[in-house]
Amino acid sequence: MLSAGRLSGRRATALAAAAAATALVLAPLAAAGSAAPAAATTTGATSPELTIAAVDPLVSEGESLEVEIVLDNPTDAIVPATSVEVLLTAAPIPTRYGLTRWFAGQSLLASSVIATVEVPAAPARLRATASATIDAASLGLDGRSWGAYGLAANGADLATATSVVVRDEPGEAxxxxxxxVAPIDAGASDGLLDAAALEAATTIGGEARESLDAAIAAGLSFGIDPVFAASEAALGGEAPEAATSWLDRADRPEAYALEYANADPIAEVRAGVHPVELLGVPREDAPMLPPGVADVGTAAPxxxxxxxxxxxxxxxxxxxxxxxxxxxxxxxxxxxxxxxxxxxxxxxxxxxxxxxxxxxxxxxxxxxxxxxxxxxxxxxxxxxxxxxxxxxxxxxxxxxxxxxxxxxxxxxxxxxxxxxxxxxxxxxxxxxxxxxxxxxxxxxDDPARDAGAELVTAALAQEAEVSSVSSIVEDPSALLADLRLQLLGALPDAGRAVTEADRIAIEGLGGAMGEVRHAVQILGGSDIQAVGQSLPLPITITNELDEPVTVQLSVRPSNALVTVPDPEVDVTIPASSQQRVQVPIEIVGTGGVLMIAQLSTPDGVSLGQLQTIRVQARPTIEAVVGWTLGTAIALLLGFGIWRSVRKRRRGEARGDLDDRPLRGRPQTTGTEETA
Structure with a gap:
């Protein structure tokens, strides 16, 4: 017989399941039921199907059995109410092979009817539910051998549904x-849980709290998601007491650490990057915490x-x-x-x-x-x-x-x-x-073998692009740590195949990374009429990050009508703001010119896209005269040089007297002999 504690626990589980089923509990052999306002759930079925299950599949000496029967109707016609016979095999199913055949509906075992249940009509595309409590005498298991007994439901014009109950009296066996092994993860997140989500998970009735309680009670090894510890540390004094108590309780010898956000270590190993770890835990208005604050569990993973x-x-x-x-x-x-x-x-x-x-x-x-x-x-x-x-x-x-x-x-x-x-x-x-x-x-064969590794590689490549421009902020490590949190939250989860949701998450991560790469940029402006000799060129830079950035602005003209005395300028833009920079330029000619502006990091990595500003240059009269005279002088000098070179080539330049023949004088050749 069951102990009082075990019996009360079993009864609590059975009552909870029965309440969820919204079915009537009936006396032995009685018929009753109700149509449940739920859609039919039989996947791929084209005709009505029965399903039977025991609310509590373990039966000990003197115990009754509660069963639940569901009639799924995937058709567009009403399935009328029907009587369903509940059957139980006369002996335990002796082998694994026999169990397989029983569940497949391929085994004919001696069975007897232990109850008849009236299942109500099932409306189109809905299901009807009924339940029955079968007392120990009608069940007939007292005194029989222990083991798994086949349970079946049989209705007119319906395929027989099979399940099983276990007589739980193993004796000396x-x-x-x-x-x-129970992995206790934090679920979908951006890398950290806020106070409300952390408390909801770890308080009484919370998902993580219930899982931890069940794992400890069963004496299991269990994995803890480091997200819980990192979130609690990041919240500091605002962390809920329930989370702190939960983490203290989870600190047991049988606990081990999952990969952060339960990321899949197999995908990381195949990508050649395991482990992908935290870089730190950023906090609002406080210094970043070291990654060690997320450490949980001491057992081997x-x-x-x-x-x-x-x-x-x-x-x-x-x-x-x-x-x-x-x-x-x-x-x-x-x-x-x-x-x-x-x-x-x-x-x-x-x-x-x-x-x-x-x-x-x-x-x-x-x-x-x-x-x-x-x-x-x-x-x-x-x-x-x-x-x-x-x-x-x-x-x-x-x-x-x-x-x-x-x-x-x-x-x-x-x-x-x-x-x-x-x-x-x-x-x-x-x-x-x-x-x-x-x-x-x-x-x-494994056609999807590299799917997880490809997503990990893509995520890290996106992170590397952001890392290359992170020197624009005073503390690049904080920016990269925050991005790493988002990356870890987007990686494929352990224990299952890669899904379309994983691919969407990595694509979304790419969008978030792109926002960082393009958070600092030059705003496009209107055409500028530049009149004068020297004047400032206004360029507006926007910073969408929540921290100040320092960038290098370079400006160059597309032709010689304009010059830029200082083509590179360091600019600091406050957080979430815009700043107009005045870059001095000098006008030396009349006409149109494109000023090409480019941002880069302090260490020279290009940032964002080029921006062009069309300038219509019109210098003052002094600049025009100076430019004209300068051009004329340059042309005269050039002409003189050209003319001199040309004459020298012809041997007629004035300075070449030694090379000119003496006119009117006889020419002699050879050596003159003396007497």
Whole structure:
């Protein structure tokens, strides 16, 4: 029999699930139900379908069973009310193969009707729900063998729905040890949580609070997102007390640190950049905090590779970071007989291989909607019971990864597992004890292998572009630290395949980075009529950052009608403001000229786009005369030089007397002899 504490916990879970189902609780063999105002949920179905699940799949001696039946109607016609028979197999399903066939509707096992439930009519595109409580006598499990019993619902003109319940009286059987790992993440964020979001997550009833409580109660290893600690530190005295208490409670030996914002270490390893870490924690109106304030957990990291197709080099790199959990679907091995323990050596690299079927059920039990999750929890317990029955005297150590806490509620599954007498939930180190079995990685196609790495590379390339212009601010490290927070929040999450949402996040990150690169720029202006000899050229620079910037402004003319005595000027623009700079220019000719203005960082990196200002130059009369005289002198000098060179070439220049022949005098050649 159940203890008072266990019974009350089981009853609380059952009552909560029943309330969520909005169905009537009936006496044994009674018929009742209600049409639920919800859309039909059967994915891809073209005809009405039944679903059945036990509210609490564990049944002990003398306990009743509460079941819930849903009639999904994906058609445009009303499905009339119908009587549904609830059946239970006469004996436990003995093997994993038998369980698979039962769930696929391919197994014909001796069964008996234990209840009849009237399911109301299901309107078009909606579903109808009914529930029934079957007392222990009608259930007929008292005194029977322990294990997984098939549960079915059968209605006229409807396919039979299958589920399972577990008689939880394992006797002397050695419980199966299950190392579940619970990643507790902060969910979608820009890198930090504000006070309201942090308090909502960590207070009583909050997502992170409930997940942590459930993981500690079940004795699991759990990962903590450093976002929680970084946010609490950034808020300082304004941090909610609930967050501080939560972090203190999470500081346990079985806690390890997730990658920041639960980023995927596999994508980072494949991109060759692991780890992508914090650069600091920026604060408003206060100095930036060092990245160490986000440190949480002391245990070795656990890497969720259950959704990845690994190669040996991936595995070796990841094993150097922490404990890798993959699934048996990715292994090339021949298993005969009972289910093995999870500890495995893959060509010399040790890891944990989660049973592929168990891992899939664990995910469904957390991620699916209420009824589907209840059915997945029942199947999970049935599988574990069947594995335990394979070798009752030989305890195995299995492993599985729970989905991140932001994706679903891990509490109901952990509650059921804690209640079960045939399974013990333990820390991940338990699964690593003992000798590993030998295996190799299977050679599997993975068309999306590089998808995560490509997004990581793209994000870091965008960050590098901003880094190249960060010297415009007084403290570049604060600017880069803030951008790194946004980058980490946008990277693909661990434990799942890359999604379109990940690609959109990286594209959005590129937009945010682009805003920083173009936050300081020259505003376009109207044409300028420049009259005079020397006058200032007005150029307006805008700074959209929330801190002052220092840039170098360079100005050059497109022709010689205008000169710029000081073509490069250092300019400091206050935060979120505009500043007009007067650049002196000199007018030396009449006509149109384009003044080309360009901003750059103090270390010479171009910033933003070129801007051109059209200037119509009209110098004063003195400048015109001076320019004309100067031009005339230059032309005369040029003409004189040309004429002199030309004459020299002809040998007729006045200074070349020695080269001219003597006119009227006889020419002699050779050497004159003397007497």
């Amino acid at each position: 050695s419980p199966t040890r299950l190392s579940l 656990v890497i969720d590779a259950t959704s990845a197709v690994l190669r040996q080099d991936d595995l070796a790199s990841l094993a150097g970071i922490g404990t890798v959990v993959l699934t048996t679907a990715g292994l090339d091995e021949m298993l005969v007989g009972s289910t093995p323990s999870a500890h495995v050596s893959i060509d010399g690299v040790e890891a944990l291989a989660a049973d592929a079927e168990l891992q899939s059920l664990v995910r469904e039990a957390v991620l699916d909607d209420d009824l589907a999750a209840a059915d997945a929890r029942a199947r999970t317990l049935a599988l574990l019971a069947t594995i335990t029955r394979e070798r009752p005297s030989d305890s195995r150590a299995l492993a599985a990864m729970l989905p991140a806490s932001s994706l679903g509620d891990i509490g109901p599954l952990l509650s059921d597992l804690s209640d079960a007498g045939f399974v013990d939930t333990v820390e991940v180190e338990e699964a690593l004890r003992g000798e590993p079995r030998e295996a190799s990685l299977a050679e599997l």
